[in-house]
Amino acid sequence: MTPYLAMPPRPAWPTAGARRLHWATAPLRALNIFVVYLVLLGLWLLVVPAQDGTLTIPIVRVILFIAVSVPVAVVAAGVGVWHWWALRYWIEGDDLVVDAGIVRSRIRRIPLSRMQGVDVVRPLVGRALGLSEVHLELAGGSSAQITLRYLGEHEARALRAELLALAAGLPPHTPEAPERPIGRVSLGVLFASLMLRVPVLAAIAAFFGLVAFGIVFKELAVLAVAVPLLLGLLRGVIAPLVLYTEFSVAVAPDGIRLRYGLFETRSQTVPPGRIQAVRVVEPLMWRSFGWARVEVTVAGYSGDRQALSSTLVPVAPTFAAFDLVSEVFPGVSVQKVALTDSLSGRAAAGVSRDVFVTRRGLACRTWDVVALARAQSVRMTASPWQRLTGRATVHVDVPPGPVHVAAVDRGVVEARELTDDAVTRAALARTGAARTERWAR
Template identity: 55%
Template sequence: MPPHGMPQPGYGVPPGYPPQRAYGPPQMYPGPVYPAPGYRYVPPAPPPPVRFSVGTHRVHWATAPLRAFTIMIVYFVLLGFPLLMTRTSDGAAVSFSPVVLLRFLIVSLVVGAGAVAAGLWGWLGLRFRIEGDDLVVENGLLRRRVRRIPLSRIQAIDVVRPLVTRVFSLAEVRVELAGGEQSEIPFRYLGRRAAGDLRAELLARAAGLPGHTPEAPERPVYRVPFGTLLGGLVLRLPVIATFLLMIFSLVFLIAFRELAMLAVALPALLGLIRAVIAPMVMYANFTVAVSPDGVRLRYGLLETRMQTVPPGRVQAVSVVEPSIWRGPGWARLDVTVAGYAGERQALSSTLLPAAPRAVVAQLVALVFPGTNFDAVPLLPASQRGMTVDRADGAGTDDVIFVARHGWLCRRTDIIAHARAQSVRLTVNPVQRLLGLATVHVDAPPGLVQVAAADRDLGEARAIVESTALRARSARAASGDTAHWAARQNQAR
C-alpha cells in the first residue's frame, strides 16, 4: 500500500478529481431568506443521476410516442398517401373530396390507435435491472422473456445518438457481449444523461466496483482534424483511380455524346460516395480519449456514437498505411473487439480513421500496455515467397506478436499473446514446393487476422512453439479480464 497522497495508477478516483458525491435529497439553500414567510428558495440543482443498480428501470417514456410516430410515417408512405389518390382519366391525382378525406381519416385513426398501442406495449414491455453481478433484461408483457447477462461478459458499451433522437435528446445504449447471435443488447432509447449514467454504472460494475462509482475521468489523446480525415480518405490509390476513371468517362460522355459512358461514371460516383463521403460523415469529429475504464471514442456528424472498449477487450489491431499516406506519415488503426459481430464489426472496427503514425503507435501502446510495436524486431520473410500480398516480416516480444505485410498498402497486424486463441501452421501446395509455411495466430472473427506468411518451414514450426509458449505465460500472467479494477485494487 503506497502512502496516501501518492498518485495511484489504475482505476479509482485520481488526485484532483472531486471525491465521490454522496447521494441524497437536494440540499436546502441556507443563504439569504426571501421576504415571503415560509418560502424557501431551492436552487435548481442538476437532477441526481439515476442509480440503475437500485430498482427496476424502463427506457425513456418518449420512446413510446417516437415509435408510434415512426409507425405512422411508414403507414403514410405505404398506405395513407395512396389512399388520398383518386384515379382520373390520365392516371392518378391527389384530391380532397369529402369521401376520400373521410376514408383517409377513418383508416388513419385506426392505424394511429394501433401505433400508439404498439409504442406503449414496447415501452411497458422492456424492463431492466442490475442484480448483483448480472444485468437482467425482461421483455414482453404477456409472454415474459428474461435474459440474465453476467456483467463480466460485457465487451464494449456504445452510446449511439441517431439524428432523429438527438432532437429529443435521447440516446441508445448498446451493450456488446462476446459470442454468437443476439450478442448485442440495445436499450432504445434512454434520456441523454441516463444513458451516460447507465454506461458508467455498467462499466463500473463490470470492473468490480460499487455501482455508484462516478464516471471514470478521461484523458483526451487525439482529435482527428478535418483536413487529416479528408486528406486521408482522398489520398488512397483506389480512390484516386476511381476519381480519374469518373472524370475520364465524363469527358468522353460530353465530347462524344456517348450516353453509355454513364454506365461507368455512375458506379464510379457511387463508389466514391461510399469510400469518401460516407466515412467522412461517419468519422467526423473523431475523438479518442482514454480513461481507466477503457478507450473512449466519440464520432459522427449526423449520428453520434460514443464507444467504450474496456481494457483487455481489444483482441488484435492492425496499423494500415496506404502507399500515399507514407508520405505525410499517416496511418489508420483497425481493431478486432470480440463483441462486435458481423455488420457491427465493420462499423465499429476503426480505432483511428487517419492520424499521424506517432499517435497511432501511442494508442497501440495504450491498448496493449507496456508494448511498442515499432521496437519489436521483425525477421524478414523468406525471399522465395510467392504470396501476392507480399509478406514483409514478423516478430514477437513477450507481450505481442507482430506481422507486417502488403505491397503498396502496408499493414502491420498486432495481437497480444494473452489474447491469442490458437496457433496454426499451414502449408499450401505452392509453399510446399518452395519449402515455406504460414504461421497464423488466431483472433476472434474480425477485420484483423494475424498471419506471418512465407517463413521457412523449420523456422515456422519454431515460431509456432515459441508463440504457444509465450501465449501460455502471458495468459497465466494476465488472468481473467473480468473485474479488472477490483483486482487491480487488490493487487495494490
C-alpha cells in the same frame, strides 16, 4: 404428491428499483409505425394521378384517407404505449435484468462481468429531443445485443457509468472514471485521407472520363457505368466522412473511449483486455503525410458490431498510431521488436516476450500485432507452391475479425523455430497474465 412437472415461479418484479424507458419512446414508436403506413399505403390512398400526368387530391380520397388513417393512428399509439409499458429493467446484484412483455414476459439476466461493451448512441431525432440509446453488447454474436431505446441523455450516461462501475466490482454510484485525451481527427484531415486512396482516385478519374465521353459523343449509355461509380464514391467517401466526423480518442481505466458521428453521435468504450489483435495500416499515398490507420479485433464481437468496432482511429499521425498500440498492449513498443525478413523480402516477422509482430506489403504497409497471452493457437501451413520452394507460413490465430496475423514465406526450418518460439512464449504469457472476468482489471 409432487407434480410431475413444476413450472419455476416468475421472478418478482422489484417495484422500488425497476425503471422504464423515457416516456417519449411511446410517441416515437407510434410515429415510426404511422410513417411506414404513409409510405406504403397512405399516400397512395390520398393522391391520384390525372390523365395529363398531374397529381390531384379528390375530396373522396381525402375522406378515404382520413377514414383509414385515424384507426391506423390509434393502433400505432396503442402499440407505442404497449411497448413502453411492457419493457422494464433493473439491476439485481451483479446482473442487469430486462423484462419485456406483459401478456408473455421475456426476462433476460445479463451478468455484468461478462459484458462486452456499453455504448451511448444519440440518433438525429434523439439529439433534437434530448434522448439517447444505450447499447449493451454481450458475448455470443450479433443477436446478443440489448438496446434500451430511448432514455434521457443524462439518464443514459448515468446508467452507462453505473453498469461499468458494477462490472468492475465497484459501488454502483461510483462516478465515471476520468479520461486522458489522446487526440482528435479534424474534418479536413479525415476528408483528405478518404480522398487520397488509389481506388477512390481511380474511380473519380473513371467517372469524369465517362461523363466527358458521354457529353462529347452524346451517348447516354455511359450512365449505366457512371452512376454505379458515383454511388460507390458516395459510399466510400461520404459515408465514412459522416460516420467519423468529430472523431476523438481518450484512454480511461474502463477502456479506450471513442466519440464520433455527425448525424448519429456515438460514445463507445472499447473494453480493456478484449482487444485480441491490432493492425496499423500505412497506405502508400498516406506515407508522405505521415498518416496511418489503426484497426482491431475485439473478442465477442461479430457481424455489424465487429465491423463498426474494428476502427480504433480512422487516420492519425504514424507515431500516434503506434503509441495507441502501446496503450492497448501496455509496455509494448512495436517498432522496437526485432523483425527478420521473409525469403521474398516483402514481409517480416518477429516475436518478443509479449507480442507476435508481422509487417508486410510494399505499396500498402501493414503491421499486425497480437498479444501472445490472447493467442488461441499457433500453426504452420504450407501451400503446394510453398512446399516446392521450401517455404511455409506461421499463423497466430485469434477470434474472427479484421486482423489476421501471419508470417508468410519463411524458410521451413525458420518457420518451425518461429512456431516453437511463439508457442513457448504464449504459454509463459498466459501463465503470467492476470485471470479475471472483471471489466477494468
